[in-house]
Amino acid sequence: MKLDNIKRFKSVLYGALIGVVVGIFISLFRILIEFLSGIFLKIALYANNSLFLLFLLIFINLSLAIITYWLIISNHNIKGSGIPQVEGQLAGQLDYKWCPVFIKKFIGGVLSISSGLFLGREGPSIQLGATLAQGIAKLTHNEGVDRKIMISGGAAAGLSAAFNAPIASTLFVLEEIYHNFSTLVWTIALSAAVASNFISTAVFGKTPVLHMNYFHVIPLHIYPYLIGLGIFLGVFGKLYEFFTINIGSWYKKLNFIPNWVFVFIPFLLVIPIEMFIPNISGGGSNLVLTISKQSPAILTLIFFFLLRFVFSTMSYGTGVPGGIFLPMLSLGAVLGSIYAKILISLGLMSPIFFVNFIIVSMSAYFACISKSPFTAILLITEMVGSLQNLMALAFVTLAAYVVSDLLGSKPIYDEMLQNLLSPQKSSVRGNVVIINSSVFVGSKIDGKMVKNISWPDDTILSSINRNDNRIIPNGDTIIKAGDNLKISTNYSNRGYVHDYMKKLVNNY
Template sequence: MNNDFRLKSVNYLLNGLTVGVVVGALVSAFRWIIEQQLSFVERLYILAHQHHLLLLFILGANIIIGLVVAVLIKENPNIKGSGIPQVKGQLLGKIDYPYWSALWRKFVSGVLSIGSGLFLGREGPSIQIGSTAAQGIAAFRNVDDELRRVIIAAGAAAGLSAAFNAPIASSMFVLEEIYHRFPLKVWPTVLGAAAVSNFVSTVAFGQQPALHIVYQDAFPLGQYWHLIILGCLLGLGGLVYQQSILYSGTLFKPFQKIPNYLWVLVPLVLILPIGYFMPITLGGGNQLILAISKNVPSISILALYIVVRLVFATLSYGSGAPGGFFLPILAMGALLGATYGQIMVQLGLLPAPLVINLIIFSMAAYFACITKSVFTAVLLITEMVGTVTELMPLAITALIAYAVVDLFNGQPIYDQLLNNIIKKRG
């Protein structure tokens, strides 16, 4: 009996290791191409200040990109959006689709959409790429349905781990938000896949955390009253963000006569003035987070960033373009935390160096209240920022924001998006 138990445990771990190697390589390539493309696009916008004809080149390129992405979405609608609701639906047995058709289309369309500067994150597509690659491994091995779901869950965790270099948070996200169960056969497979995938991405990108933010001091206990106010404000802001994502499709009412797979052309055309005047805001938001943490802008600039990010992130997601809002949530949380901090500094109620701490807390709290995944939020920011000394203020701010959303009956965003997909499919 004990030998049988040990063999099963080793088998679960080996499944995870196999998935981790494959997914880690795929998602690392996905991440690298997006980073290179975004860097190139930002340089083009900067050069356009001197050579205005470049704007016509960018416009033409974006239209071509939009048409290619539209064709891919038309061929397989399962690649629309972040992909996390689709993976969740698969694990719940409510949705299923062929892995190869979704895998390569999600990879290509995700690179084109996110790399062109739309306000979308790489994490959702990375999760779906990971889960579909794992689905292929399960099909190749011809496993039973139960083990197939475990392997798909491991692929999802491996995808997120490679995208953010956060293996513990990635495992917790899949178990807390997607799989909802912690049986023996799941956690070693999921954690093994996430750890190996993280190793592969670390070889490719180095050991520095994905959002390495340097702060001077730990947040003083005497300033903890800020966490209560900030948590409440972030909770209210989280409700607004939830609704903006859920009803993002309403922004396209003027285009109802156009097939919805062509809606992706709208944000790709409208992105030009944003890229021209504010290239730092392009993409999911990781560059913006790092920029404001090094040099916190004025309140007016932060307010402008908040409005632009909220409106255009909603437009980008509502278009159905393949990309997530995981990283855009963190960017919005960082902006809100920085704004609150700067206001308190102006009022003489907060030392200026502590604004950086509030940026870190706000990312965790904003993510926690929108996704309703507090454990994942705290672990994610801890791993992405590279700090373990601020766990208590992280948890306090996240719990308060979570409680505010709960008070107003806010539901987990991915559950609501999955329900919308199921309703549309009858």
């Protein structure tokens, strides 16, 4: 048996192990969030007629804010979504001890998300899965590249257990987080995602997370309106990216206000939302399902969008553990329903396609913000549980992606990672590490000889992986699109090298 075959077999076994462990813990994570959020919503409902319960809810939310604030100042690696931290780990730009991050992220995520803040469970689930995989790598004495591959498998398992979407979870890791389609990466990611999905399905059942009832496929004569929908979503996607990326810096400019105030405000503001419009609170899945069933009026939908847009960016800007994945999908659903309602009111479309527009808009809105179009299409397909909208999904997603690209949008998780890191500089300290970079078609170095490329300081191009073959390069070796470059450098130099290589190998 060839060595490569043995490696792939081991990857499947490690992936299955990671998937089972992550599936158990993320299922527990979901159970606790649903249990506590159910209790808090009941208290909020009865607080309409009870002053005592209102004060009790205020006390509970203030307590949650205090605990959450203490957790994030005790360990900054648990802040926010967690996806940028995982990207930073896999890029070699940051690292942290797995056990304290896992415990504090788990507790902080449960408390902040169950409180009703407009945050999703998927980002924390990805970081929790990656962190558990990091722990397994340590226990099994896997280091270097093998450790990174296991972390990527844990990330896929975390998202899969959160959304019951194993295929999209695998692609998200390859397309957005790891930025590498190597055989070992997708093998461990897929096996971990499938194993994790098996556990979560056993706990929560087979019904898709966003299952909707609809019986019609969008006909071709509606497709011109889908182009308009893509433009509409692309513009609002750029707005969401701008506000979400910058709100943290806006908070910092208000330096006369203590940081804890920004955490406490959302925990208090969410109380009237839970009391009077409970379906709009939380990550947004309940809102999406409610809109698909009730088809609210345009003014109501506009109100929902404005409230969720403002409060979701405000919630995320505090830095409390929680993701923007599901909030993005819910905003896309609301925008799609507004656009569909306008077409219906003008007599340009039948109401029977209303739900279809909600579905395709979720994919397009997520894609134009995250810059992960393939993940978006597959994710919505798995979350809805139907392939009927596949053509329309791809059509609108591509249109929104192009519009956001023309507006200068960048991948939101990459921007979040850069906000976490200081500017990277060259360094010669630390042990030797390997940085992996995949060459894109049309990049600056595609088709160039090694000797004609300006490589980052204090590095050596140690090898090139091309079509499962390992090449030891010399000055005359020509770099080709699809090559996976292994760059040797010092540990303290890894962030600088990653940023430098990113500019060389990408085509933008």
